[in-house]
Amino acid sequence: xxxxxxxxxxxxxxxxxxxxxxxxxxxxxxxxxxxxxxxxxxxxxxxxxxxxxxxxxxxxxxxxxxxxxxxxxxxxxxxxxxxxxxxxxxxxxxxxxxxxxxxxxxxxxxxxxxxxxxxxxxxxxxxxxxxxxxxxxxxxxxxxxxxxxxxxxxxxxxxxxxxxxxxxxxxxxxxxxxxxxxxxxxxxxxxxxxxxxxxxxxxxxxxxxxxxxxxx
Amino acid sequence: xxxxxxxxxxxxxxxxxxxxxxxxxxxxxxxxxxxxxxxxxxxxxxxxxxxxxxxxxxxxxxxxxxxxxxxxxxxxxxxxxxxxxxxxxxxxxxxxxxxxxxxxxxxxxxxxxxxxxxxxxxxxxxxxxxxxxxxxxxxxxxxxxxxxxxxxxxxxxxxxxxxxxxxxxxxxxxxxxxxxxxxxxxxxxxxxxxxxxxxxxxxxxxxxxxxxxxxxxxxxxxxxxxxxxxxxxxxxxxxxxxxxxxxxxxxxxxxxxxxxxxxxxxxx
Numbered sequence: 001x002x003x004x005x006x007x008x009x010x011x012x013x014x015x016x017x018x019x020x021x022x023x024x025x026x027x028x029x030x031x032x033x034x035x036x037x038x039x040x041x042x043x044x045x046x047x048x049x050x051x052x053x054x055x056x057x058x059x060x061x062x063x064x065x066x067x068x069x070x071x072x073x074x075x076x077x078x079x080x081x082x083x084x085x086x087x088x089x090x091x092x093x094x095x096x097x098x099x100x101x102x103x104x105x106x107x108x109x110x111x112x113x114x115x116x117x118x119x120x121x122x123x124x125x126x127x128x129x130x131x132x133x134x135x136x137x138x139x140x141x142x143x144x145x146x147x148x149x150x151x152x153x154x155x156x157x158x159x160x161x162x163x164x165x166x167x168x169x170x171x172x173x174x175x176x177x178x179x180x181x182x183x184x185x186x187x188x189x190x191x192x193x194x195x196x197x198x199x200x201x202x203x204x205x206x207x208x209x210x211x212x213x214x215x216x
Numbered sequence: 217x218x219x220x221x222x223x224x225x226x227x228x229x230x231x232x233x234x235x236x237x238x239x240x241x242x243x244x245x246x247x248x249x250x251x252x253x254x255x256x257x258x259x260x261x262x263x264x265x266x267x268x269x270x271x272x273x274x275x276x277x278x279x280x281x282x283x284x285x286x287x288x289x290x291x292x293x294x295x296x297x298x299x300x301x302x303x304x305x306x307x308x309x310x311x312x313x314x315x316x317x318x319x320x321x322x323x324x325x326x327x328x329x330x331x332x333x334x335x336x337x338x339x340x341x342x343x344x345x346x347x348x349x350x351x352x353x354x355x356x357x358x359x360x361x362x363x364x365x366x367x368x369x370x371x372x373x374x375x376x377x378x379x380x381x382x383x384x385x386x387x388x389x390x391x392x393x394x395x396x397x398x399x400x401x402x403x404x405x406x407x408x409x410x411x412x413x414x415x416x417x418x419x420x421x422x423x424x425x426x427x428x429x430x431x432x433x434x435x436x437x438x439x440x441x442x443x444x445x446x447x448x449x450x451x452x453x454x455x456x457x458x459x460x461x462x463x464x465x466x467x468x469x470x471x472x473x474x475x476x477x478x479x480x481x482x483x484x
Contacts, residue, residue: 168309184419
C-alpha cells in the first residue's frame, strides 16, 4: 500500500467499469421497468400473464445465475442463439438491465396501486384525456410514492455490480482482489469499500434531493 | 399488442446501444463470437495466480505464463489477448470458444484430460507444505492432528487427499485462492498450507515472510496448456511452438527472469 499513488490508475479503471455498468443499467432499466408495469397492468390477458411469467422467473432466480445464462446460455439457444452472442460487458449489461427492470416494474406497480381510482374519475370530469391524466396526475404522484424504494434498489445495484467478474468483467472489487493477491495484504479491500461508499454517498444525496422536490 | 411491440423495440434498441459501446470491434470477420476471432490467440487466465499470471500495479496481466504465451502467439503469427476468467467456469469458456486455450499454471490431471486437450508439459511443479519458520512441523507426517489450508478445487487438494496423512489431519480448510490461504497461516488460523512450489517461493520472496517450505513434497506434477477437447489442430501447433520455445532459449530466458533458474520441463 506504500506505493498506492502508482496504483490509482488501476483502481480508477475498476471504478470506471463499476460506474458504467451501474449507469447503463439504470438508464435502460428505469424506462423498461415502466413498460413492465404497463404490461403487468394490461387488460390483454396474454400480455399481462407474459409479464407475470417474466417477473416471476427473474425475481425467482439469482442474478448471478442470470449473468451466467446470458453469457454462456444465450449462444446455445437453437436458431436465434447466434444472434444472441454478446461480448462479456454487453452480456453483463443485458442481464442487469432485465433483472432491474423487473424489480423497478414491481415498484412502479406498487406506486400505481397506491393512487385512488377516484382521481381517474375526477380527471375525466375535469376534461383531461387518458394520456394527460396519466402524465400530469397519476405519474407524478406515483413517483413520489416510489422514490424511497427506487433509492433502495439503486443502492443495491451499485453493490450488485461486483457480480460481473464471474463472466470475466473486471470491476473495482476484482482489481482490489488482484492487488490483495499481488501484495499479500488484505488492505486493498478497503479501497473497494471506500469506492462503493463514495458512489452510494452521491446516490443517497441525489435521491434525498429528488424526494424533497416531489414533496408538496 | 402495441405495448408488447414497444417492449421488444426498446429491448432491441438497448441491445444495439450496448453493442455499439461494447468496444469489441470485430474486424469484419465472419465470426459468431464477439470475444474471439481467427486472428487472435485468446488465453484464459485466473488473474490471481502470481507469478504465473496476475495483475501488476498498472492493471496489466503479467507473469511467466503470459510471457510464454506472448512468444507462442508471435510464433503462431497471431495477436495475443489475455482474458481474465472465473476459474470455476474455465471448462465452459473453453468449450464455447470464448477463449482458445487455458494457460495459467494448469496442472495436468486425469480428470481434466477427460474434458480438455492438453499440450506436452512445459513446467515442472510440486505440491509442497508451507509452515511458519518456528513450526514444529518438519515432515509431512507431522501434519497429523493439524489444521491444513489450501485452495479449493486445486491440485493441492488432490495431492493432500491422495496422501495417507489426509486421514489424520484435524481439518482441511479451503480458500478461494492460494494467497488467502497463505495469509490465514500468518494469522494462525491454520498450521500449514499446501500449495504449488512456484507460488510458495514467489510469496515468500515477495513478502519476506517467515515461512519455510518442507523439503518433503506431497506430489510432483506438470503444467500444460489446455485447448478444447476437439481442437487437435491447435494442440499440434502449440506442441510444435512449445518445442521451439524449449530449444531456442526464449523459454529459458523467461524462466530465469521469473524464477531465477531454468525450470522448464524437458522430456529427457
